[in-house]
Amino acid sequence: MSSHSDILIVGAGPAGLSFAAELAGSGLSVTLIERSPLAVLQNPPYDGREIALTHLSREIMQRLGMWQLIPEDEIYPLRDAKVLNGHSDYQLHFPQPTEARGEPADCLGYLVSNHNIRKAAYGVVSQLDNITILTDTAVKEVKTSDDEAQVVLENGDILTARLLLAADSRFSQTRRQLGISSDMHDYSRTMFVGRMKHTLSNQHTAYECFHYGRTIALLPLEEYITNTVITVDADKTDTIKALSNEELAAMVKAQLKGRLGDMEVVSTFHNYPLVGMLAQRFYSKRSALIGDAAVGMHPVTAHGFNLGLSSADTLAKLVLEAEKNGQDIGSAKLLERYNSKHMLHAHPMYHGTNMLLKLFTNETAPAKLLRGLVLRASNNFPPLKKLITKQLTG
Structure with a gap:
């Protein structure tokens, strides 16, 4: 036919x-x-x-x-976004915008x-x-x-x-x-994604936490429910898969230093190779x-x-x-x-x-130093920050 x-x-x-x-x-x-x-x-x-x-x-x-x-x-609504690096508590902050695409706005996206x-x-x-x-x-x-x-x-x-x-x-x-x-480009990393409930408010703020050894992204849904994205090197995939929900929640809580309080897995978790x-x-x-x-x-x-x-x-x-x-x-x-x-x-x-x-994701000593400098420079150079915010809002 x-x-x-x-x-x-x-x-x-x-x-x-x-x-x-x-x-x-x-x-x-x-x-x-x-x-x-x-x-x-x-x-x-x-x-x-x-x-x-x-x-x-x-x-x-x-x-x-x-x-x-x-x-x-x-x-x-995604009100604002913050980026953290390594063990430092210093944050690159993209605040809630007042406008997007020429119109009043109360969120990044x-x-x-x-x-x-x-x-x-x-x-x-x-x-x-x-x-x-x-x-x-x-x-x-x-x-x-x-x-x-x-x-x-x-x-x-x-x-x-x-x-x-x-x-x-x-x-x-x-x-x-x-x-x-x-x-x-094979990043040789695996992403695990699912929802977690927590005892402290996420304030509708997204976090990208570039910790050493793994990355955690927090995408705020309801005030006490956050989509949690855990990215690890591919050779750690089976280790994360083997964790129970309770162990996974405890690991995330520890890595976030209790930022969202006690954590609980409330959805299925899915994993994807990053390419x-x-x-x-x-x-x-x-x-x-x-x-x-x-x-x-x-x-x-x-x-x-x-x-x-x-x-x-x-x-x-x-x-x-x-x-x-x-x-x-x-x-x-x-x-x-x-x-x-x-x-x-x-x-x-x-x-x-x-x-x-x-x-x-580079963890050599010079790269760690540069990572911190980049965050601080971005925070304190308004034209660059404005340009990145425009990209975030579209």
């Missing part, structure tokens, strides 16, 4: 679904191809990850109708569970007449020509389109088949990369989904403009414009994050 759409998207994760939602009412036909079952898209399971959303991301999600589908009591974002994105797209979602469907091969993009499914069906998008994770096989190389990825370019013939297929960020800056949503928004606007003007939505000129625009955001963020990690 063969069928034709205007656009094919491999991967119905948040980026792929967000791009499809952008095309509501456009008249463009879109087919999403997803390996997961329909039930997983409809009700994604909790996976431990809380996503820090910027004000810009909130604006985009509101415009697409996604924000409105997230339960109000599961959108948590918002924390929303990954599964709620995915569910909301599917909720919007599932109601659109111009969108077809193929679930339980695997891709065997993709190829492109001057005239069209083609996807061969494992069941033998052939799908064609004017434009093909890869949105199938940082390990994208679609990207590989399109001949786009990538810079893959970063930056594609050499974000397009090929009649094809483009969005989301994690374009850039897979280390979670330390909490900007992965914001960057993925931005890629979908940037490309969708170019496609809609081209369609409105009767132009080719898969032209090299359009895709080159997308590539240039997204590179301006992605490159500095990806390489800047890696530089930050290289410094704050």
